[in-house]
Amino acid sequence: xxxxxxxxxxxxxxxxxxxxxxxxxxxxxxxxxLYLLICFMLSLVxxxxxxxxxxxxxxxxxxxxxxxxxxxxxxxxxxxDWYMDIAIAWGLQSFIGVLALAKFLEGRNFDD
Amino acid sequence: xxxxxxxxxxxxxxxxxxxxxxxxIRMPDIYNRLQAxxxxxxxxxxxxxxxxxxxxxxxxxxVKALVCIIFLLLTAPVAAHALxxxxxxxxxxPCKGSACDKYAEDDTSAAxxxxxx
Amino acid sequence: xxxLRSRVVTFCISYALWLTLSFSVDWQHLLIGLLVxxxxxxxxxxxxxxxxxxxxxxxxxxxFMIYVFVFTWECFKANLDVARxxxxxxxxxxxxxxxxxxxxxxxxxxTFLANFITLTPGTLSVDVNREEGVLYIHWIDVKTQDxxxxxxxxxSKFERILKEVLE
Numbered sequence: 001x002x003x004x005x006x007x008x009x010x011x012x013x014x015x016x017x018x019x020x021x022x023x024x025x026x027x028x029x030x031x032x033x034l035y036l037l038i039c040f041m042l043s044l045v046x047x048x049x050x051x052x053x054x055x056x057x058x059x060x061x062x063x064x065x066x067x068x069x070x071x072x073x074x075x076x077x078x079x080x081d082w083y084m085d086i087a088i089a090w091g092l093q094s095f096i097g098v099l100a101l102a103k104f105l106e107g108r109n110f111d112d
Numbered sequence: 113x114x115x116x117x118x119x120x121x122x123x124x125x126x127x128x129x130x131x132x133x134x135x136x137i138r139m140p141d142i143y144n145r146l147q148a149x150x151x152x153x154x155x156x157x158x159x160x161x162x163x164x165x166x167x168x169x170x171x172x173x174x175v176k177a178l179v180c181i182i183f184l185l186l187t188a189p190v191a192a193h194a195l196x197x198x199x200x201x202x203x204x205x206p207c208k209g210s211a212c213d214k215y216a217e218d219d220t221s222a223a224x225x226x227x228x229x
Numbered sequence: 230x231x232x233l234r235s236r237v238v239t240f241c242i243s244y245a246l247w248l249t250l251s252f253s254v255d256w257q258h259l260l261i262g263l264l265v266x267x268x269x270x271x272x273x274x275x276x277x278x279x280x281x282x283x284x285x286x287x288x289x290x291x292x293f294m295i296y297v298f299v300f301t302w303e304c305f306k307a308n309l310d311v312a313r314x315x316x317x318x319x320x321x322x323x324x325x326x327x328x329x330x331x332x333x334x335x336x337x338x339x340t341f342l343a344n345f346i347t348l349t350p351g352t353l354s355v356d357v358n359r360e361e362g363v364l365y366i367h368w369i370d371v372k373t374q375d376x377x378x379x380x381x382x383x384x385s386k387f388e389r390i391l392k393e394v395l396e
């Protein structure tokens with residue numbers, strides 16, 4: 001049963017990757033962005049399914065780090081410099097937000 | 113040549129990101145999830161940013177990518193550490209097959225009533 | 230003026246960071262960066278660089294290069310390890326939270342040690358007890374539950390480098 005679930009997941013992911021890189025007629029950077037969007041999808045699945053609030057916080061943290069990579073690929077794709085500024089600012093905001101979430105989980109006040 | 117090298121770095125980085133996300137789905141409890149996803153996603157995103165640096169060279173965007181790598185390596189472990197500590201304090205215990213939990217034995221301020229999961 | 234050396238170190242670092250981020254030699258950028266980093270250095274005092282004399286010894290930077298090299302190699306190994314565990318259909322893990330002792334005492338030393346532990350193969354730092362010098366570590370593949378043995382396996386090889394760099 002466990003093995004069957006593993007097999008189904010692997011076939012699903014490999015199928016998605018095959019569709020993106022072999023079947024779609026778009027340019028290379030769009031393919032890379034779609035490939036990264038699979039990671040976003042998996043972390044969102046954890047946000048929906050997580051049994052405790054802590055699991056959802058972890059998935060949010062990972063989502064924030066993935067957005068930095070997405071902005072970097074957008075900077076290459078469009079040739080605009082300021083996407084890197086967005087990446088750095090997003091990283092800072094996400095880091096501080098995750099620290100606040102961790103404090104909230106710990107059940108302490110925000111001011112110590 | 114440089115374009116090809118940067119493309120290789122970006123593709124390898126995204127692949128490590130994918131491994132981290134699969135770990136987020138497959139692992140049984142929160143500490144294992146944090147381990148798998150933090151390691152893989154941090155190094156994968158660093159790979160993407162290094163590919164961007166190779167693509168742009170020493171221009172404004174390239175140097176910003178390098179600064180972003182240093183920033184990410186400093187902050188991602190701190191966030192993981194804070195989340196693990198907060199989860200343990202809020203009463204999430206390691207999953208059933210765990211070998212030992214020395215922290216629950218020593219920590220007196222932990223929540224008395226553990227949550228489900 | 231008190232903490233002059235610490236303030237000089239803080240000013241240099243923040244001005245360098247400003248120059249890297251703005252990446253232009255326009256006089257307006259230079260002037261604004263100068264004012265803001267002077268103000269930041271004045272506000273921070275000795276909060277950022279606690280023992281300022283450490284920033285002026287060149288031997289530390291050599292050890293820091295070794296640290297970066299070892300760190301990169303361990304990080305790469307950790308990723309291959311996680312990939313191997315995640316893609317295996319049987320999920321070969323044996324997790325647990327163990328306790329290790331460390332000889333590092335300063336705050337920066339413990340911070341860098343915790344970062345190092347989180348990004349090396351199979352370990353994640355959960356909590357630090359600074360008074361007793363004890364770290365609680367989540368280990369994905371528990372080999373031993375003994376404190377001394379676990380300390381020898383996990384932290385001893387990084388401790389020496391960090392002691393040279395930071396203390």
